[in-house]
Amino acid sequence: MSYLVLARKYRPQRFGDLVGQEHVARTLTNAIALGRVHHAFLFTGARGIGKTSAARILAKALCCEKGPTADPCGTCAICRSIASGQSVDVLEIDGASNTGVDDVRALREGVRYVPAEARKKIYIIDEVHMLSTSAFNALLKTLEEPPPHVVFIFATTEAHKIPATILSRCQRYDFKLLPTRVLADHLARILGSEKIECEPEAVRLLAREAAGSVRDGLSLLDQVLAYAGSETITRERVAEVLGVADRRLLLGLAEAVLKRDTAAALHALSDAVDRGVDLVQLGRSFLGLLHDFEVVTLVPDASEVLDASPEEIAETKKLAERAPRGLVTALFERWARAVEDAARSQTPRLIIEMALFDLCFAEPLLPLGDLLDRLGKLESRLSAGGPTATAPRPGEPRPRLSVVPPTPPPVVPAAGAKAVKDAPPALPVSARTPETDIASVWRRACEAFGHRPAIAAALDHAEVSSWEGGQIVLVFDQKLALDQAARTRPELERVVSQIVGSPTRIALQLGSAENGKALLRSEVDREAEATAAEQRQRESEARQHPMIRKAQELFGTAPKEIKTQ
Amino acid sequence: MLLRDIAGQEHAVAMLLRAVDSGRLAHACLFEGPESVGKRSAALGLALALCCTEAPGSGCGACDACRRILCGRHPDVLALTPATSQYLVEQAREVVALAATRPHEAPVRMFILDSADCLNPSAANCLLKTLEEPFPGNHLVLVTAAPDRLLPTIRSRTQRIRFLPLGPAALVRIAERHGASPAQAQTAAALSGGQAARLLQALASDAESSLWAVVGNLRKAAAAKGMGPIFDAAAEFADKESRQDLPEVLALLARLYRDALVNAAGAGDLALLRDRAEDLEAIAERARKDCDLATLRNAVREVVQASHALLSNVNPVTALEKMMMDLRTLEAGVA
Numbered sequence: 017m018s019y020l021v022l023a024r025k026y027r028p029q030r031f032g033d034l035v036g037q038e039h040v041a042r043t044l045t046n047a048i049a050l051g052r053v054h055h056a057f058l059f060t061g062a063r064g065i066g067k068t069s070a071a072r073i074l075a076k077a078l079c080c081e082k083g084p085t086a087d088p089c090g091t092c093a094i095c096r097s098i099a100s101g102q103s104v105d106v107l108e109i110d111g112a113s114n115t116g117v118d119d120v121r122a123l124r125e126g127v128r129y130v131p132a133e134a135r136k137k138i139y140i141i142d143e144v145h146m147l148s149t150s151a152f153n154a155l156l157k158t159l160e161e162p163p164p165h166v167v168f169i170f171a172t173t174e175a176h177k178i179p180a181t182i183l184s185r186c187q188r189y190d191f192k193l194l195p196t197r198v199l200a201d202h203l204a205r206i207l208g209s210e211k212i213e214c215e216p217e218a219v220r221l222l223a224r225e226a227a228g229s230v231r232d233g234l235s236l237l238d239q240v241l242a243y244a245g246s247e248t249i250t251r252e253r254v255a256e257v258l259g260v261a262d263r264r265l266l267l268g269l270a271e272a273v274l275k276r277d278t279a280a281a282l283h284a285l286s287d288a289v290d291r292g293v294d295l296v297q298l299g300r301s302f303l304g305l306l307h308d309f310e311v312v313t314l315v316p317d318a319s320e321v322l323d324a325s326p327e328e329i330a331e332t333k334k335l336a337e338r339a340p341r342g343l344v345t346a347l348f349e350r351w352a353r354a355v356e357d358a359a360r361s362q363t364p365r366l367i368i369e370m371a372l373f374d375l376c377f378a379e380p381l382l383p384l385g386d387l388l389d390r391l392g393k394l395e396s397r398l399s400a401g402g403p404t405a406t407a408p409r410p411g412e413p414r415p416r417l418s419v420v421p422p423t424p425p426p427v428v429p430a431a432g433a434k435a436v437k438d439a440p441p442a443l444p445v446s447a448r449t450p451e452t453d454i455a456s457v458w459r460r461a462c463e464a465f466g467h468r469p470a471i472a473a474a475l476d477h478a479e480v481s482s483w484e485g486g487q488i489v490l491v492f493d494q495k496l497a498l499d500q501a502a503r504t505r506p507e508l509e510r511v512v513s514q515i516v517g518s519p520t521r522i523a524l525q526l527g528s529a530e531n532g533k534a535l536l537r538s539e540v541d542r543e544a545e546a547t548a549a550e551q552r553q554r555e556s557e558a559r560q561h562p563m564i565r566k567a568q569e570l571f572g573t574a575p576k577e578i579k580t581q
Numbered sequence: 582m583l584l585r586d587i588a589g590q591e592h593a594v595a596m597l598l599r600a601v602d603s604g605r606l607a608h609a610c611l612f613e614g615p616e617s618v619g620k621r622s623a624a625l626g627l628a629l630a631l632c633c634t635e636a637p638g639s640g641c642g643a644c645d646a647c648r649r650i651l652c653g654r655h656p657d658v659l660a661l662t663p664a665t666s667q668y669l670v671e672q673a674r675e676v677v678a679l680a681a682t683r684p685h686e687a688p689v690r691m692f693i694l695d696s697a698d699c700l701n702p703s704a705a706n707c708l709l710k711t712l713e714e715p716f717p718g719n720h721l722v723l724v725t726a727a728p729d730r731l732l733p734t735i736r737s738r739t740q741r742i743r744f745l746p747l748g749p750a751a752l753v754r755i756a757e758r759h760g761a762s763p764a765q766a767q768t769a770a771a772l773s774g775g776q777a778a779r780l781l782q783a784l785a786s787d788a789e790s791s792l793w794a795v796v797g798n799l800r801k802a803a804a805a806k807g808m809g810p811i812f813d814a815a816a817e818f819a820d821k822e823s824r825q826d827l828p829e830v831l832a833l834l835a836r837l838y839r840d841a842l843v844n845a846a847g848a849g850d851l852a853l854l855r856d857r858a859e860d861l862e863a864i865a866e867r868a869r870k871d872c873d874l875a876t877l878r879n880a881v882r883e884v885v886q887a888s889h890a891l892l893s894n895v896n897p898v899t900a901l902e903k904m905m906m907d908l909r910t911l912e913a914g915v916a
Binding site for chain 2: 019021024062063064068110112113115142143145146173229231232235238239241242243245256257259278279282283286289290292294362363364365366367369370373374377
């Protein structure tokens with residue numbers, strides 16, 4: 017009655033059968049051939065990729081009547097007893113059930129006795145990470161210097177749980193997850209020997225779902241076989257059984273979204289759910305498809321990057337070309353958030369449906385550079401229009417300007433610190449009177465470009481070095497900033513002319529600007545100076561205070577320090 | 582319950598029946614899916630199919646073996662539950678020891694581990710070898726609503742049988758089987774979250790009309806001219822007695838808007854609350870005429886956000902007020 021699952025039926029019996037672990041097989045084979053076999057091994061790696069199988073093969077290789085040989089015969093009495101788990105000399109111990117120190121002590125008792133029939137006595141401890149600390153420690157001495165007839169093989173998925181003292185006494189072999197292609201080939205071979213018809217696409221999908229583990233792949237295959245019976249295994253069938261979204265379904269969904277056809281998108285989703293696709297899984301697969309869209313548009317030869325057949329890639333590409341630039345990025349971001357929400361929600365279907373609406377309504381997300389370019393073009397068109405440049409900005413309500421009287425010019429005309437401090441808050445350029453103070457001119461020019469980060473950043477690197485005869489010399493400390501400013505010089509000149517109230521040219525230079533600093537100190541410097549002056553003033557006031565003077569007379573010494581805060 | 586009688590899990594049931602039929606049933610299965618959708622019933626159904634003496638392959642539910650399985654007295658069908666909040670390693674060791682022997686009388690022995698995600702790490706590890714290679718004739722079924730909490734090594738050794746949230750059609754069918762009217766069935770289905778137990782609970786509480794009345798009042802408050810009715814309604818429906826109904830009320834409201842949205846998008850066949858077609862059409866019409874579908878879609882989001890807020894201990898009055906203010910765009914045409 018009991019059915020032997022494929023993973024057990026096709027358990028590798030020779031090193032040559034180990035798929036995807038050639039590095040391990042080769043090392044062990046050579047070690048046996050050269051007679052350099054260690055007495056303690058540790059096999060580690062993810063689930064279902066051949067650790068236990070390798071341990072059994074190694075046991076057979078060492079004990080085979082025709083050995084020790086890298087290629088055990090599998091037919092002698094000893095090989096057969098090992099394969100069926102009945103050998104008295106190869107003890108396979110479940111480390112997770114025998115975790116205690118007493119189990120290890122019992123094991124150590126047995127180690128002393130020579131093997132009954134085979135050449136070696138082999139202890140395979142599977143899931144060894146579950147041994148307790150004292151159990152591990154009880155093993156240490158035996159593991160370091162066991163009797164010559166004993167070999168230990170440990171297998172575990174969690175090598176990090178094993179004490180360093182154990183690790184250092186073992187030869188460690190790391191098993192790797194299998195690449196999808198290797199796994200697909202392996203599955204196809206097994207299907208061949210089971211004499212089952214199967215589409216290559218279906219095998220690929222199975223291998224992808226197994227995520228590198230042979231046993232996972234074979235479990236999934238078993239599941240599909242159990243469902244499909246004797247029929248040919250198709251991609252749709254596999255998708256149906258595993259509850260993953262078929263690629264065609266995903267493409268249909270994508271097409272509906274790109275056409276902004278919400279009804280079609282909802283129906284595609286409903287179909288998928290009716291076919292038993294898990295919603296969150298569907299969400300993740302669709303996210304993967306959106307990712308593929310980006311990849312096929314950006315990478316000329318996507319077949320090296322994507323895990324898909326050439327036809328699938330061509331199909332994806334065709335659809336991706338219909339999406340306007342920037343749209344896919346916008347879709348991806350929204351969908352990614354929705355999938356996360358759905359995974360946590362009590363009502364995943366509602367979340368996913370609403371996200372579909374979002375996608376259908378989504379506007380392309382333009383790269384910032386594009387937006388800046390557009391804005392730049394718009395501005396230059398406005399400035400080319402002449403008078404429009406001096407007109408108030410569209411957002412500014414016109415009547416207000418006529419009601420509010422024009423701001424009076426700063427009371428103190430010189431470039432003093434006070435004047436700057438009292439300057440009125442920024443107003444639209446056109447609403448202000450001409451400036452005569454270079455510091456304010458410069459500040460207002462920078463403000464005028466505040467909404468254009470690229471230019472504003474460039475101006476941050478500039479110092480005003482001189483202002484004479486209708487020409488302002490700007491000195492930049494960075495080539496990059498200079499270049500950026502040079503590109504926008506016409507605009508810069510226009511804005512500055514407007515602020516100054518007379519045509520002004522701007523010259524750009526590279527280098528440090530010592531005298532520029534003198535001409536235009538930073539706001540911080542100015543504030544610091546102001547505070548220092550105030551401090552001095554207060555100190556001298558304090559010294560003049562009658563009480564301080566009296567104290568000075570009494571103690572016959574001047575105050576050492578005066579705190580004004 | 583026999584496998585074939587389990588509603589709304591056609592896939593899982595078909596998979597199990599075929600596997601039994603073709604003799605390709607894996608010795609270790611993982612039944613995964615949301616709470617209360619029929620996983621445990623299916624596990625027992627599988628036991629019936631495997632152990633029944635009268636109708637092997639499907640189970641009869643009437644023979645000696647079947648009856649003993651159904652009342653939990655069959656020596657070869659062991660339904661386990663966690664001993665404490667977790668499965669302890671001792672329980673796992675008993676399974677390991679028993680699974681190394683032949684079944685007593687039935688052709689197979691079956692272990693059903695309910696809430697398998699409650700296996701503590703030692704217990705889970707202890708089962709690994711048995712899950713991979715049990716003594717012939719032993720089957721293990723792990724039942725869980727949280728497969729991600731199981732060790733990857735366990736998941737890789739078991740064959741996954743997925744159970745899905747019950748779909749609207751299945752839910753309505755179950756409700757009608759229990760004698761509900763179509764309107765009641767639809768409301769209960771909207772409240773069930775795809776779970777049979779919650780569906781029956783909603784039917785039993787018989788609060789359909791009062792819940793809809795609250796929904797109507799909330800909408801009316803949002804549609805009123807000023808803000809006054811909103812504050813009044815929030816105060817009334819979020820007070821101590823009424824607030825426990827709020828999650829259901831908001832679920833219905835969200836479902837109402839969702840169905841209207843689906844209707845307006847031209848996929849009316851996907852709407853669940855067909856008995857409220859007039860309401861749906863009115864909302865959809867309003868969305869089409871006064872604003873756009875995006876507003877209706879935002880309305881759903883507001884309601885969902887409000888129900889999340891309630892779950893995360895936001896003051897219910899505040900949550901309701903905010904929701905209704907946001908709903909004004911749709912209900913009262915206020916931007």
